Amino acid sequence: MMDVDEPLDFESEDHRLRKAPAATKRRKKVIGLDDLVNDHLKENKKLELKSKRAKARKDYFSDEDDDIREAKLSECVEKCQQEMGQISGDEEICLWGLQVFGKQKTLPQLAFHELGSCGLLQSFRGNELNSLVELDIEKGEAFLERLLVNGWLLKLLDTCGHVEKSIATWTCNLMLYSEQEVLSASACDFWISILSPTSKIKIDWLPKYSEIKRALEIYGFRSDLPSKFSSDVEMVNTDSDCGGPPQNIRAWIKYVAACVQVRKYSIISTSEAEELIVVLIYLFLDRLLLGLSVILRECMHSVINFFTDKEWSTSCEEVAKSIACRVPKDMNCLRTVESISGVDERSKHLRRAVAFQILVACLDIKATDAEEILRFLISINVKEKSCDLFKIYIYLVLSENWLLHNPTLEDKPVIHKLWGVYLRHCSCQITSTDLRSYASKVRSKASYLLQGTSSK
Template sequence: MEDFDAPLDFESEAPLSRQSPAANDGKRKKIIGLDDLLSHYYNPVDETSKKSKRKQFHSDDEEKNVKKKEELLSKFVFECQNQVNDIVAEDDIPLWGLQAFGKQKSLPPFDSADLTNSILLKSFIKCQTSSLLKLEMDQGEIFLDGLLVDKWLLNLVYLSGSVEDCLASWTFHKALYSSKKNVQEAGCDFWCSILSAEAEVYSYNVDIKWFPCFSAFKDALEVYGFIPYCIALPTLVSNDSFEIFGPPINIICWLKLLAVFCRIRNGHRLFSMSEVEEFFDIIVWLFLDHQLQGISFLLNECMLSLITFFTDKEWPDSSVKIVNSIASRIPMDLNCLRAVECISGVDKRSRTLRSQLSAQILSHSVGRPGARTMDLLKLILKDDVKDKDCDFLKIYIHLVLAENWLASDPSMNEDRAVSEAWLKYLRILSTQISNTDWRSYAAKVRNRAFYLKQTMRT
């Protein structure tokens, strides 16, 4: 039984012992007296002067260190900037692009007097009794434009089975020169509908006697302000705000009509071989105008129509003339690569033409027009990539041209010496250009050559 009167545990513990301060072993703390405090308070000059001197000494050293670091940093930034400038130097090289159109000329007039004698229109008007329609007829050309846009004129032609000369020439004129987009498109659709896919073998359901000639297309280009062999950028500017520069929207109809007229077969040709060869030259120059990039697909379609215009017997001679004409005029810069790339067809004629054009441009670039295959390869093998003044842009152009040339050249598979020389050229470009070479186009040449070398091995 617990004793509740017994003392608690802590009450029985011994009282805490008080320990004396530890001895200082002869070292006594300095006692600051009142006199010392007063002296420090009234005479702080000595202490602060010592601190200021120490601070000034340190600040001078820090300032020198800061200036030294700034100089090193500036030098480093300057070196980096130079290296970056070398890397982005390609941006300073003009890209491909020429101006194909200058100042547009005034539109040629069209004599619509013959339209009043059109039998088809007279019969149509005679059959109409609507007063509203007669009111529209009194408005002349506006009424005719409406017939064209609403396809009434096309339906009348289908019903009659023939197109009068006055209507044929008027619709063609509207397609090439009308400032109204819906009217020019309607004029173009009129001809494209009549010369439809079924009519490419010249089995017309509609009798047509009037066709545009070569000069009609050339005159339209002259009105548009076409520059025969283009000019280098920057583009022309005019001080006269009323002058219009650049391609008109009618160029779309011009291309569509040229393509459809070149597809006419069975001996009924609108153009001669030399005229189509000249058209081909024009299409290539149109490809070099940046303002026409939006209609590249249409340009490709037109070029394909021009290529298929020639018979198998005519094509070899005509292709040589086309290649020589383009290669002798094209600038030896990125525009020549653009000219090669615009021949994008995969058919045999397109591939052969692209190869021939590349070889001819390359021979002009090295100053040996018409050089043979091995001679041409030996000339480009002289490109020294280790030269500090090496022009890598020129080498890049040579590489791409040679690539397109040999891709469809029969000697690549038939002559082992040609393939070995080409492989040697690729090996030089892919191994002798350092990865740290930041000169313009150096990396592009090295990477493309390495890729082509790997594809040859596979």
């Protein structure tokens, strides 16, 4: 029999359906003290990193810190500029150029009263042609000026074959001192024509070297230029009271070139021609005369060719010594050597002699033998910080002009060997990271010359 209190079959089934399934028993994990500490540290690290990011983000947008960053950047740029200045700053300052002309003196008065009685004007007065064309001969000087400018004066004198003293002195003074450029240039052309080797005109009066030298003094030519080894010598355009080279210097140069081309008149002596070369070198050192470089070179070539073969050997050495003791021992001495640019044998000879004498003067040693000079150059330690590489550059360029293509040293192999050693010292002992002034110039120049010597 069933118990009345027991549930019915369908009631027990419904109860089993509604009963939740038993939960699966899980194994509890034991959390130790180390785990809690690690979790705490990780959490603190995350909070610290988050705080730093927030602070950095805040600092990035801070105006005050922007100024600090800008100041640091400016300081860095300034430091870089200073380092670059150590490499090339001084090289840009060392330029050639001297103020050759000072204050100009008062020009001579150009009034020539005796012109009215010269034979040329008298011939015009008595000529029947004058009565037809009615030339204004009474104003003698103005009339002759018109003839000079249009070229008729030269043609008339060439026809009669005679230049009177009054005409010669008048045209010479116009050439050297006239403030009218057209008169100065025309008078210069006149003298170049009558001094031509092919001219057969008789000249009653010739301006001597004293007239040429006097004109330079009136122009304000300075013969007392400094000769020290310094980059502080007076450069051009530093004297505010000086108006620069005179206008008549162009005519002066052309006239000198014409004088030395005719020895038959004996206008200039050998010693005076030597002095003229030195004067022309001075003119090459004035940057305000760069526009006259062509006629200066032509004049230099003419004066060099003035000497006979017998005179030249001695005169060349005298000129070189005179130049060496007068030219400043800086970039101006390199400009001096460069100005003797002819390709003829005499120009090359003079360039070698001048470079040698200046080098000896720069080194300030008693040795004059090529081997002794090269050994002295080799003994200079270019790696020392106290070594003046600007002077080394001067020595290098002067030695190049003295030694290269020197026929007197071709049969001396020891000279070429020592020259190669010196070039290797300058090219290898000065590193590419050397920030001293002229370090890169010395290294590059020596490397270039070393290639030429190694190919021989």
